[in-house]
Amino acid sequence: MADAMTEDALREEVRAWLAANWQGLPKPQPGAGGAGWTVSPEQKAWLAKVVEARWAAPRWPEAWFGRGLPDAQARIIEREFAAVGAPGSGQDRTNLWANTLLAGGTEGLKQKLIGPLLRQEVAMCLLYSEPGAGSDLAGIRTKAEKAGDHYVVQGSKVWTSGAATADYGMLIARTDWDASKHAGISFFFLPMKQPGVEVRPLRQITDESHFNEVFITDAIVPEENLLKGLGEGWGVLQTALAYERSVMGEGARGPRSGVAESKTEEPMIALAREAGRLGDPLLRQDLAQVIAYRRLNALNTARAKADLAQGTSSPVMSLGKLAMSRILHEEARVRTAILGAGSLLEGPDHPRAEDANFLTLNAYFTSIGGGTDQIQRNIIGERVLGLPKEPEVDRDIPFREVKSGR
Amino acid sequence: MATLLAEERTALQDAVIRLLADRSAEADVRRTMETLEGYDPALWAQLADMGVTGLLVEEAFGGAGAGPLELEAVMEAAGAALLCSPLLASGVLAVLLLQGLDDAEARGRLLPGIAAGTTLATVALTGDSGTWTEDGVAVTASSDNLSGIASYVLHAQNAHVLLVLARDGDGMAVFEVDPNAAGVAISALPTFDHTLRMGRIVFDGAPGRRLAGAAWPAARAAIDLALVGLAGEQAGGSRRVLDFTIDYAKSRFQFGRAIGSFQAIKHMAADLLLETESAISAARNAAARLAEGAPDADAAVSLAAFACADAFVKTTADAVQMHGGIAFTWTHPAHLYLRRARADAQLFGSPAVHRERYLKALGA
Known part of the structure; x- marks a missing residue:
């Protein structure tokens, strides 16, 4: 009863505060050249208010802008914010950067950055993958060497979005070449705006540039920016990846031609109708199958959520990414089949071909990015089905003895 | 419902x-x-x-x-x-x-x-065409006497009561027929799935008792519920086969390691988990939509019909492959499930037929 009173009182407090302060925000605009979403001055001002009122991270302790609330009460706050469409709450669950820093950062770095991160006053990027370390992320060869009160970093990173505008990058680098692969890695907040950091956009197979390569030459990172201890970076990374996965949406984009698709019926059916191909019995089989793939994935997700709500974990959650890869590749294949020779073309005069061809290529964003389908199958096989891991020949030897190809 | x-x-x-x-x-x-x-x-x-x-x-x-x-x-x-x-x-x-x-x-x-459980009844729904559609009915009534052929009739040889769909003038009617009546000849069909019983029935002026009511709509509703039941069977069968295949992959050693540690096996297993879980979702969803009498029940049932049929066939077929030689033997249970999966995938219409019906249900 006392708890119920507290929760009611909390709900009233949030509502009253939102009623007094929330006036909406202008629509966010994508940045130029794939720089990600820019944060408008209005949005920054709003976030500053939310942080000051201690709504941004209510689960956190009072020392760090929080209220020390249990999850159930924090959810009440999030629900009230969501009800009026106001952003900024629940960052103790969703703010990858602030959570990672709070869990592993030095006192000095936390004092310096936690507030700005919650207020989105500093921009961040991820410096994980390397040209030579993709699926095998622990095989990184970017190195950080101690020199007085700082580290000097040398190497290159890839698949970094937002690198050009970032103030800091969350960096994994090798600090011990005699330790085994996972044990020699450390985790840093690398200041991006310095001469030793060069950002080059990557031109993707879709002819877009959403990612960068980052070349790091004698870049400086203060000792204070090391998270946890030396050689403890792999553990920090796992925490960071868990936050990232927990907030990652589908990520996959739809058609890009800008020419509208049907909203009143299944888009794939509408496309076949428009192309005069809906009577083709072979195509109809394909259409039914790809529509079914998407529908089955939605049913799986709904079932997983219901299981989670009842407190039982579901193997279905981990299947979503693998399922989405197949959906995207198969939909693109059927879009191409609908068009036939029309798919030879591209450009603004041929929007359906533009979409089919773009989606064919962009499907790899999902089947490679964030862990390839093959890595995903390993994870499902090992963590869900309990199958044994492959023997790893490089796991327990000093990293300097590990073979590297490309 | x-x-x-x-x-x-x-x-x-x-x-x-x-x-x-x-x-x-x-x-x-x-x-x-x-x-x-x-x-x-x-x-x-x-x-x-x-x-x-x-x-x-x-x-x-x-x-x-x-x-x-x-x-x-x-x-x-x-x-x-x-x-x-x-x-x-x-x-x-x-x-x-x-x-x-x-x-x-x-x-x-x-x-x-x-x-x-003391009376076993069955329904004669389709002729030698095996389409389970209205135009597949190959029995004709003439003054309540039936002639023609019904085939793929589940447990016909065991039934105490036959309920027979028959053409009746311009329409269709259901007749109750005594399997021992004159003019009824039932022969057991040899089924590839040995756990299944089916018969073919030749009617030659057999006496029937006409049942009141709209025949094909009732038959259609019965088939839809049977499809939901079948989807459940396929999902449950698929789950069981995956489970014992995973167990085998953990305990069978070759080249000094469990075969489940090889990605060639592990990746097949991950794909089968996706098929199986999708089948379970589809079967339960079809049951729920039908129970609610939802307007999209037709789509949900046909989706489950082909998704579960295809999943069960794929799981059982891949399970044989993943086991290797042991599953090529009669004494191993994998082929029993494969036979059941192949039978279930044809009962009441093939996956291709259900895909077509699904698309129609979506308005195409």
């Missing part, structure tokens, strides 16, 4: 799982599939005591008054255990047909025996 409370449903499913673990183990299935009747009357009586034979029968006639959700739950257990039984013929098709027609006298006379 009717539904029990969720707790009652879970309790029923648990009871069926326990009974089948005890009485429909692999040895039981192998023994039963070699018998003439192809089901175990003692086990059937136990299922009757549990309320399974009368699951869908209205309570007024001695049944449990349950619906699609309960049927689906029971069939998941049945599929996992490869249960040999006339449940789809008698407990689903015949019951739904009788309850969908408008013949109170026939319901009152037949349903109590069917619910109790």
